[in-house]
Amino acid sequence: MSIVAGVDFGTLSVRVTLADSKKGSLGTCVAEYPLERRRSDPDLATQSHVDHMEALVLAMHRVIDECGVDSKEIRAIAVDTTGSSVLPVDKNMQPLGDYYLWCDHRAKAEAEEITAMAHDMHIEAIEWCGGTYSHEWGFAKLLHWMRHNPDQRERFGTAVEHCDMAAAVLTGVTDTARMVRSVCAMGHKWMWNPKWGGLPSQAFLSRVDPLFDGVREKIGGTYQTSASIAGGLSTYWGERLGLTSGIPVPTGAFDAHWDAIGAGCRLGDVVNVIGTSTCIIAVSERVKLIPGVCGVVPGSAHPDLVGVEAGLSATGDLFDAIARRAGTTVSRLAEGLESIEGGKTGLMRLPWDNGDRTVLVRSDLGGMTLGWHLGHTAQDELYAAIEGTAFHTRVVLERMEQHGVPVNRVINGGGIPQRNDILNQIYANVIGKPILVPDGIPTGLGSGIFAALAAKDHGSIESAQAAMCVGYRKFEPDPSTRGRYETLYQLFKQVYMGFGTSSLADFSQVLGDIKRIAAGESIRSEFGHRAARKVALL
Numbered sequence: 001m002s003i004v005a006g007v008d009f010g011t012l013s014v015r016v017t018l019a020d021s022k023k024g025s026l027g028t029c030v031a032e033y034p035l036e037r038r039r040s041d042p043d044l045a046t047q048s049h050v051d052h053m054e055a056l057v058l059a060m061h062r063v064i065d066e067c068g069v070d071s072k073e074i075r076a077i078a079v080d081t082t083g084s085s086v087l088p089v090d091k092n093m094q095p096l097g098d099y100y101l102w103c104d105h106r107a108k109a110e111a112e113e114i115t116a117m118a119h120d121m122h123i124e125a126i127e128w129c130g131g132t133y134s135h136e137w138g139f140a141k142l143l144h145w146m147r148h149n150p151d152q153r154e155r156f157g158t159a160v161e162h163c164d165m166a167a168a169v170l171t172g173v174t175d176t177a178r179m180v181r182s183v184c185a186m187g188h189k190w191m192w193n194p195k196w197g198g199l200p201s202q203a204f205l206s207r208v209d210p211l212f213d214g215v216r217e218k219i220g221g222t223y224q225t226s227a228s229i230a231g232g233l234s235t236y237w238g239e240r241l242g243l244t245s246g247i248p249v250p251t252g253a254f255d256a257h258w259d260a261i262g263a264g265c266r267l268g269d270v271v272n273v274i275g276t277s278t279c280i281i282a283v284s285e286r287v288k289l290i291p292g293v294c295g296v297v298p299g300s301a302h303p304d305l306v307g308v309e310a311g312l313s314a315t316g317d318l319f320d321a322i323a324r325r326a327g328t329t330v331s332r333l334a335e336g337l338e339s340i341e342g343g344k345t346g347l348m349r350l351p352w353d354n355g356d357r358t359v360l361v362r363s364d365l366g367g368m369t370l371g372w373h374l375g376h377t378a379q380d381e382l383y384a385a386i387e388g389t390a391f392h393t394r395v396v397l398e399r400m401e402q403h404g405v406p407v408n409r410v411i412n413g414g415g416i417p418q419r420n421d422i423l424n425q426i427y428a429n430v431i432g433k434p435i436l437v438p439d440g441i442p443t444g445l446g447s448g449i450f451a452a453l454a455a456k457d458h459g460s461i462e463s464a465q466a467a468m469c470v471g472y473r474k475f476e477p478d479p480s481t482r483g484r485y486e487t488l489y490q491l492f493k494q495v496y497m498g499f500g501t502s503s504l505a506d507f508s509q510v511l512g513d514i515k516r517i518a519a520g521e522s523i524r525s526e527f528g529h530r531a532a533r534k535v536a537l538l
């Protein structure tokens with residue numbers, strides 16, 4: 001056995017997990033960093049590279065102390081980070097500003113231009129990333145940066161995803177041409193695939209905007225899956241972290257992908273990684289393209305399988321906003337949620353407060369709550385928001401299933417399912433399948449698993465998962481809510497598609513139906529009849 005370190009950079013904090021590669025987690029410590037947001041520009045969300053690295057040092061020293069291990073015994077360190085968190089750097093890998101974090105949505109216009117040009121030029125990559133290039137993704141952010149930082153353009157060396165920057169820094173890479181890039185990051189968010197020779201052609205990029213001239217070559221380096229090593233830990237970072245220099249650092253990946261592996265994801269599973277946002281990760285043997293998802297990428301989550309990613313742009317962030325507006329915290333507002341009956345708040349919450357990541361891929365949508373009356377409370381809204389994220393998740397799961405992704409087991413990974421059992425039960429009731437929840441914190445364990453592979457303690461992901469993952473708690477769907485949730489889900493889908501595709505549905509009818517369902521009445525509208533008949537057939 002050996003001890004390894006798994007690092008997980010989330011939206012608000014970094015978690016460092018020390019793990020015994022034969023037994024699993026020994027302990028986790030967290031350190032926070034600021035996220036710059038402005039009320040005057042809600043699309044802006046930035047973070048500093050220095051803040052990230054300071055927090056990493058803090059969390060590493062804390063966990064070494066807390067676990068009481070000899071830090072020199074740690075034999076590998078692996079790092080995952082949020083995805084679509086993009087930093088322009090100079091030729092020596094020095095930041096030319098702050099990260100555009102994944103939830104930075106300033107690059108809407110750029111994303112639309114890229115999507116339009118990709119369809120115009122019949123670029124195959126656009127089909128592999130769900131048919132729409134998202135405002136969250138790399139090229140859109142890079143173009144936004146280039147347009148808004150004319151004085152910095154001369155110094156531009158390359159743009160890096162956070163996971164690749166972390167690996168480069170830790171391994172002492174200071175030359176952009178020598179950096180290692182993650183297939184997971186570049187495949188899902190930068191249209192990279194060996195099938196068409198890597199990134200999309202320079203001709204395409206230049207036609208999007210001449211500012212992109214020469215950019216393809218600059219986004220160079222070696223592209224690898226996380227089964228390959230990025231390099232050895234540098235002397236400088238070995239000293240700062242208290243670790244032995246030279247220990248292997250595997251090629252990084254996105255938090256959600258490794259969280260899925262840490263939650264025990266195997267063929268046939270879908271993992272909802274529920275945190276600030278939700279990433280829905282599946283692994284598949286076969287490749288089938290799926291409209292509206294964040295990409296189908298061979299080797300992304302699991303080096304030997306095809307990874308599929310989809311998700312919701314606000315989950316914990318949305319719960320947080322509801323609590324903040326009520327002058328409290330989510331955990332306090334969540335106390336007593338169990339007294340509310342599922343599907344009976346009379347509210348329907350569309351969780352679009354940060355736009356729609358999948359399957360509509362629209363940054364312009366805003367959150368909506370239908371059905372308010374004067375007696376409703378913030379807690380009702382929180383309950384309806386949890387239901388809304390579950391309905392939206394079911395829309396995504398159905399899309400995946402329709403395109404050949406098996407959804408045999410549904411696992412709720414990420415931080416929130418560890419703190420909120422009502423949410424897990426609502427997901428089981430809405431999705432209509434048992435929900436498995438890791439019985440112990442799974443975040444950070446995924447990076448522990450990749451560190452254990454890098455240390456050569458395991459020859460496969462499966463063997464590392466068998467040794468290191470925790471068991472599951474199981475939430476079975478409650479039959480007494482089944483009919484109500486089935487009917488509400490059909491309504492939700494109508495509102496989601498109706499509003500989301502801008503062909504406005506008859507909302508007064510939908511509103512009335514929500515109220516009748518809450519009152520336990522049967523639905524008389526034409527749509528309601530169809531939904532009720534469907535429920536009766538189940």
Ligand SMILES: Nc1ncnc2c1ncn2[C@@H]1O[C@H](COP(=O)(O)OP(=O)(O)O)[C@@H](O)[C@H]1O
Nearest residue numbers: 010011012275276316317320331415416419420
């Ligand atoms: N009891 C709770 N119920 C639901 N959400 C919660 C609860 N406590 C905290 N949260 C949310 O959890 C989110 C953080 O999720 P977590 O998985 O820990 O981190 P990250 O998304 O950064 O990886 C925050 O947005 C917060 O609002």
Ligand SMILES: O=C(CO)[C@@H](O)[C@@H](O)COP(=O)(O)O
Nearest residue numbers: 010011082083102275276277
């Ligand atoms: O966008 C991605 C991955 O593609 C995520 O990293 C992003 O949603 C952030 O996830 P968290 O909710 O902070 O774990």
